[in-house]
Amino acid sequence: MPDPQATQQTAQRILLVEDEPSIAGPLSFLLRKEGYAVTHVANGNDALQEFEHGEFDLVLLDVMLPGLPGTEVCRTIRQTSFIPIIMLTAKDSEVDIVVGLELGADDYVTKPYSASELLARIRAVLRRFECAKQSEAGESPGNQLAISGIELDLDRHTVTVRGVETAMPLREFELLELLMRHAGRVLTRAQLIDRVWGTNYYGDTKTLDVHIKRIRSRIEVDPTNPELIVTVRGVGYRFD
Numbered sequence: 001m002p003d004p005q006a007t008q009q010t011a012q013r014i015l016l017v018e019d020e021p022s023i024a025g026p027l028s029f030l031l032r033k034e035g036y037a038v039t040h041v042a043n044g045n046d047a048l049q050e051f052e053h054g055e056f057d058l059v060l061l062d063v064m065l066p067g068l069p070g071t072e073v074c075r076t077i078r079q080t081s082f083i084p085i086i087m088l089t090a091k092d093s094e095v096d097i098v099v100g101l102e103l104g105a106d107d108y109v110t111k112p113y114s115a116s117e118l119l120a121r122i123r124a125v126l127r128r129f130e131c132a133k134q135s136e137a138g139e140s141p142g143n144q145l146a147i148s149g150i151e152l153d154l155d156r157h158t159v160t161v162r163g164v165e166t167a168m169p170l171r172e173f174e175l176l177e178l179l180m181r182h183a184g185r186v187l188t189r190a191q192l193i194d195r196v197w198g199t200n201y202y203g204d205t206k207t208l209d210v211h212i213k214r215i216r217s218r219i220e221v222d223p224t225n226p227e228l229i230v231t232v233r234g235v236g237y238r239f240d
Helices: 004-010 021-033 044-053 070-078 094-102 115-137 170-181 189-196 206-219
Strands: 013-017 037-041 058-062 085-089 107-110 144-147 150-153 158-161 164-167 186-188 229-232 236-239
Touching: 013 021, 013 044, 021 037, 021 115, 037 044, 044 058, 044 070, 058 070, 058 115, 070 085, 070 094, 085 115, 094 186, 107 115, 144 170, 150 170, 158 206, 170 189, 170 206, 170 236, 186 189, 189 206, 189 236, 206 229
Parallel strands: 013 037, 013 058, 058 085, 085 107
Antiparallel strands: 144 150, 150 158, 158 164, 186 236, 229 236
16 A cells, blocks of 8 residues: 555645635545645635745636636746646637647546546546657657657758658658657647748748648558547647
């Protein structure tokens, strides 16, 4: 049986920002039961103050908060930190989801949600964030990036897919590099287009989708069932 003191010292720390006591109480209990250390605040200003003075591994952030809204909390945190953020929202329209992701949220969960779904999202985001940190730390002096069997040599402009080197056109290479550098995070179509084609691009987003399709044909085991570059329907893409 695990030592409770050791478990407490190694528990991943979650900042829960939720103003509804009927949600915050049971959710805090659930998270602690799963082994997480939880700090709960009920408004945006307290969330920023707690975040500034504490150390956390993930933020669960309600969108509809009294005073400072969750979107502004997310925007402020993203100015100084890449900590995983999951938005909790009663809104499920595509516009609301895109706004949250544009501001830097890693994922979103629409209320009402099941406990198993939320816990699965938390584990997935934490796992992806940890993998991304390890990959970032593993970048070699030769300016290389390697994740999930895909290696980019940024100096030679080559891609090695599970040991086989292949050339890739500039736009596709830039897209793949951007996705891999943000592995585990959803990047919206607007973000990808702005970073690769520039803010003055006025073309159709179908151009981006075609480039993603070509990249998949080069790096996926089964391009018709992609496992590396995943589509987040109505939003954008994520490198898993």
